[in-house]
Amino acid sequence: MTFLRNAWYAAAWSSELADGTLARTFLDEPVVLFRGEDGKAVALADMCPHRFAPLSLGRIGGDTIRCPYHGLVFDKMGACVHNPHGRGVRPSSLSVRSYPVLERDSVLWIWMGDAALAGATPPPSFAFLDKDGWATIRGMLGVGANYELVTDNLMDLSHAEFLHPFIAPEGSAAGIRYRAEQDDDRVAAIHDMPDQPNTPLFELLLGKTVTRIDGYANTYWEAPANMRLETCATAIEPADGGRAEMLQAHLLTPETETSTHYFWAISRDLCLDDQELEAMLRFGIDAAFRNEDEPMIQAVQGRMRGRPLMDMSPALLPMDEAAVRARRILARRIAEEQKARAVEARDEGQPAAHACAAE
Amino acid sequence: MTFLRNAWYAAAWSSELADGTLARTFLDEPVVLFRGEDGKAVALADMCPHRFAPLSLGRIGGDTIRCPYHGLVFDKMGACVHNPHGRGVRPSSLSVRSYPVLERDSVLWIWMGDAALAGATPPPSFAFLDKDGWATIRGMLGVGANYELVTDNLMDLSHAEFLHPFIAPEGSAAGIRYRAEQDDDRVAAIHDMPDQPNTPLFELLLGKTVTRIDGYANTYWEAPANMRLETCATAIEPADGGRAEMLQAHLLTPETETSTHYFWAISRDLCLDDQELEAMLRFGIDAAFRNEDEPMIQAVQGRMRGRPLMDMSPALLPMDEAAVRARRILARRIAEEQKARAVEARDEGQPAAHACAAE
Amino acid sequence: MTFLRNAWYAAAWSSELADGTLARTFLDEPVVLFRGEDGKAVALADMCPHRFAPLSLGRIGGDTIRCPYHGLVFDKMGACVHNPHGRGVRPSSLSVRSYPVLERDSVLWIWMGDAALAGATPPPSFAFLDKDGWATIRGMLGVGANYELVTDNLMDLSHAEFLHPFIAPEGSAAGIRYRAEQDDDRVAAIHDMPDQPNTPLFELLLGKTVTRIDGYANTYWEAPANMRLETCATAIEPADGGRAEMLQAHLLTPETETSTHYFWAISRDLCLDDQELEAMLRFGIDAAFRNEDEPMIQAVQGRMRGRPLMDMSPALLPMDEAAVRARRILARRIAEEQKARAVEARDEGQPAAHACAAE
Incomplete structure (x- = not known):
């Protein structure tokens, strides 16, 4: 499998990275994250170029990290700045790859492709996560499945009735008016749910006196796998029962071909200081992803046995369109990127595979 | 490895399948078993054709099973009879493979090949398992080895002296008069054991006053790996010490190339109501298979490292003949079946491999 | 990967092999070790030629071992000397490979290649392990990594400052004067450490009153991976503070491509009867190898993902020379051996691969 490389991927929530190192694998590449003296996050290949020890087991010293095996010291750009042995020679090959990192909306974003291209593309905006007047619950989950299977899950919410009793009551799937929308390379899965029974989830926000709602849940996707999910319930019985909106981020970063870092967050603009509600929301939503979605997606991957989804001729339904x-x-973006790399490699007189490895 | 497909395999003991689903893999294919409203067993491919979720995690509703992920409902023949989404469209590709199932002698038999051929071949008969005047102990075991290694074990019982002290005392191997018999595609391994010391196992049935016996233990095999084992001890010291017969079923169904569902049962026509004897028999026999045979067969498979037995040039002895x-x-039957499939596929203008997958 | 076959490998410490069998895999081949009636060690392929059961699960009887599955009995040379079945026929194919074994310096050495060549090559000498006036601590460790990565570790001791605080204090790497020496096919890694602070390890032997030492630690390697390590500290503050020498054996035997049997021993000629010192030395040294080296070497192997070290273009430093x-x-020795085998196979009119398997 090939990943899209010239793209921003969520590497961590900002709060995950404090004093120590954070070792995480993205796109099958081990990366070590740490903060320099100015607090800015740094991402380096988690493998010393000398004898291939994981730098993440080493020691941070100000703006540098020391290899745990032979003590070579690397700076934030990956250059070896100290060799404690002999005359301290530092051959030019003594450097590790550094990855562009950006911190925004309390997300640490990492760019896994050509660093020269990172500046031209901003990471997707999830401003609601840190917005005044909004309260956000953040979570993270390791999913034992390919990230596109998780995207599939989030682009067709009709599964909620069958997997998530907390979110969607029995019979709710039939009430969904689904359509896919596409704007350039962005895709939206629109789920309109007019005149539905209230759900346990929205009862937490609107109260149990609200019995019927107009709802929607719309997922806005952009490549590689970053999604904004807007959910909303407006009371219709009683008509003055209020309106509750939840804006969600679902950020999927491939760890390997068969495992995914799943970062999720849910922001609300009501009941901001209700601690009990907050705890119930956090528990209920985390449980839905961890105990209901994840095992199902992993079971699906088990059944697929490494075969690409489309090669298995799935019986697609209208709700699969988005x-x-x-x-x-x-797939097109990855193919384009591969082609551009091949051209570049040819122009440099190198085989394409070599160009990849040299990246 | 290729399995014989047009054959009945033991899928479960009847008693294993009650209200819920039973998920089991046969010949490397995941299958879900459940009972319809009439109590008859149903077997479907355990993978929804839509998004490949395991149906066995779903909900049974009368004669149907509902996919746990998106709620598609399938009937006993595997046809999708309900799509709870949108306008409820059901494309013709929305069906799962169903497998012929037969229940007989308290065994649930499954046919893993061409369903059109199932009717012409009855499953093997093990009538003694449910016969009046006989008491049967049933067991089941997962073996971490290829099923043919288990067949080898059962077709040469001379190993009992070395593995099973409960069944065969020291020195007993030398007293076995072994011969192989073949009748068409059936093979028997005849072990005559005249004038032997009684064994701990037959002492349970004949009593310890019987010190010498004429015994036999004959395994009757038919493809793919269903065996009847007839064991008998007739007292000769004292001559009026009685006779004890035990008829056994040993039904092996490949789970994968390297693991086997091993169903065993032992029927006796004496001491029918002796609960203590029953418990000792059950414990002693289960222990022999579970603690003595299984680890040895698994160790053999470990040493073989995936190589086919015959490619390793085993030093065969006379007792290996059956x-x-x-x-x-x-091997011949599988080759014939593969050839017939290839011819069929060619006549239909399809590549053979495709024909297999389409099955 | 190919191993050097015509070489002596450490199979066990003498004391490991007593009454029973010892099953161990060398060079990816399962071997069973046991002692005959004269106490001499025997090594046979741990796989019965009949049905491939591990002989190590069987029973030793004087100079023979009995297969646990069907009771075939093999002598010290691997010949089948008893078949308990039928007429007791023993086809000529009923034998297992035996491996030359030598016991010397309390090491059991095994020769994994052509037995005819074993006599011409003595195993390396580690006489100090059993020498009068010396006390030896022996240990053993399973390393989850290729043996050459462990050799790398032992041929460049500059890692001690970073991994082993007990052995080398902070800043000690800078004081090492390193050079590689080569004498024919032997290589030495010379680490001179003049005028250094004493170390926790040598404080155990010289006392804490010795504050500065002249030290050295020299590793003498010969193929495939047997090393003598000479370490010494001579007091310089105070000048009459004494001298402590420790001679070490580090014997690496590949279990598989990715795991190693690591036999180590440390001999000293002072404080012979100090039990407390002995316990502290044993604990400290075992902990360094087990808790500090092994996890690091395993982590390195994890990062390498099966790629050969040199294919990964490591940024080599002067201290990597040895x-x-x-x-x-x-690598040259293995290539020469492979070439000789190929020639031999051709002269015998056999394909080379066959010749290997027949060995």
Whole structure:
């Protein structure tokens, strides 16, 4: 499998990275994250170029990290700045790859492709996560499955009735008016749910006196796998029962071909200081992803046995349209990127494979 | 490895399948078993054709099973009879493979090949398992080895002296008069054991006053790996010490190339109501298979490291004859079946591999 | 990967082999070790030629071992001397490979290649392990990494400052005067450490009153991976503070491509009867190898993901010279051996691969 490389991926929530190192694998590449003296996050390949020890087991010293095996010291750009042995020679090959990192909306974003291209592309905006007047619950989950299977899950919310009793009551799937929308390389999965029974989740926000709602849940995807999910319930019985909106971020970063870092966050603009509600929301939502979605997605991957989804000729239904569009866009983008790399490699007189490895 | 497909395999003991689903893999294919409203067993591919979720995690509703992920409902023949989404469209590709199932002699048999051929071949008969005047102990075991290695074990019982002190005392191997018999595609391994010391096992049935016996233990094999084992001890010291017969079923169903569902049962026509004897028999026999045979067969498979037995040039001995004949018959039957599939595929203008996958 | 076959490998410490069998895998081949009636060690392929059961699960009877599955009995040379079945026929194919074994310096050495060549090559001498006036601590460790990575570790001791605080204090790496020496196919890594602070390890032997020492630690390697390590500290503050020498054996035997049997021993000629010192030395040294080296070497192997070290273009430093020379000698020796086998196979009119398997 090939990943889209010239893209921003969520590497961590800002709060995950404090004093020590954070070792995490992205796109099958081990990376070590740490903060320099100015507090800015640094990402380096987590492998010393000398004898391939994981730098993440080493020691941070100000703006540098020391290899745990032979003590070579690297700076924030990955250059070896100290060799404690003999005359301290530092051959030019003594450096590790550094990855562009950006911190925004309390997300640490990492760029896994050509560093020269990172500046031209901002990471997607999830401003609501840190917005005044909003309260955000953040979570993270390791999913034992390919990230596109998780995208599929989020681009077709009709599964909620069958997997998530807390979120969608029995019979709710039939009330969904689904359509896919595409704007350039962005895809939206629109789920309109007019005149529905209230759900346990929205009862937490609107109260149990609200019995019927107009709802929607719309997922806005962009490549590789960053999604904004807007959910909303407006009371219709009683008509003055209020309106509750939740804006969500679902950020998927491939760890390997068969595992995914799943960062999720849910922001609300009501009941901001209700600690009990907050605890119930956090528990209920985390449980839905961890105990209901994740095992199902992992079971699906088990059944697929490494075969690509489309090679298995799935019997696609109308509600798969947005997910399928997202898959096609991503496949095209990856193919384009591969082609550009091959051209570049040829122009430099190198085989394409070599160019990849040299990155 | 290729399995014989047009054959009945033991899928479960009847008693294993009650209200819920039973998920089991046969010949490397995941299958879900459940009972319809009439109590008859149903077997479907355990993978929804939509998004490949395991149906066995879903909900049974009368004669149908509902996919746990998106709620598609399938009937006993595998046809999708309900799509709870949108306008409820059901494309013709929305069906899962169903497998012929037969229940007989308290065994649930499954046919893993061409369903059109199932009717012409009855499953093997093990009528003694449910016969009046007989008491049967049933057991089941997962073996971490290829099923043919278990067949080898059962077609040469001379190993009992070395593995099973409860069944065969020291020195008993030398007293076995072994011969292989073949009748068409059936093979028997005849072990005559005249004038032997009584064994701990038969002392349970004949009493310790019987010190010498004429015994036999004959395994009757048919493809793919279903065996009847007839064991008998007739007292000769004292001559009026009685006679004890035990008829056994040993039904092996490949789970994968390297693991086997091993169903065993032992029927006796004496001491039917002796609960203590029953408990000792059950414990002693289960322990022999679970603690003595299984680890040895698994160790053998470990040493073989995935190589086919015959490619390793085993130093075969006379007592291997029946097992080798069984292996040869099975190999020929599989080759014939593969050839027939290839011809069929060619006549239909399809590549053979495609025909397999389409099955 | 190919191993050097015509070489002596450490199979066990003499004391490990007593009454029972010892099952161990060397060079990816399962071997069973046991002692005959004269106490001499025997090594046979741990796989019965009949049905491939591990002989190590069987029973020793004087100079023979009995297969646990069907009771075939093999002598010290691997010949089948008893078949308990039928007429007791023993086809000529009923034998297992035996490996030359030598016991010397309390090491059991095994020869994994052509037995005819074993006599011409003595195993390396580690006479100090059993020498009068010396006390030896022996240990053993399973390392989850390729043996050459462990050789690398032992041929460049500059890592001690970073991994082993007990052995080398902070700042000690800078004081090492390193050079590689080569004498034919032997390589030495010389680490002179003049005028250094005493170390926790040598404080145990010299006392804490000795504050500065002249030290050295020299590793003498020969193929495939047997090393003598001479360490010494001579007091310079105070000048009459004494001298402590420790001679070490580090014997690495590949279990598989990715795991190693690591036998180590440390001999000293002072404080012979100090039990407390002995306990502290044993604990400190075992902990350094087990808790500090092994996890690091395993982590390195994890990062390498099966790629050969040199294919990964490591950024080599001067202190890698001895390790690199050792790797080159070993690679050449293996290539020469492979070539000789190919020639031999051709002269015998057999394909080379066959010749290997027949060995």
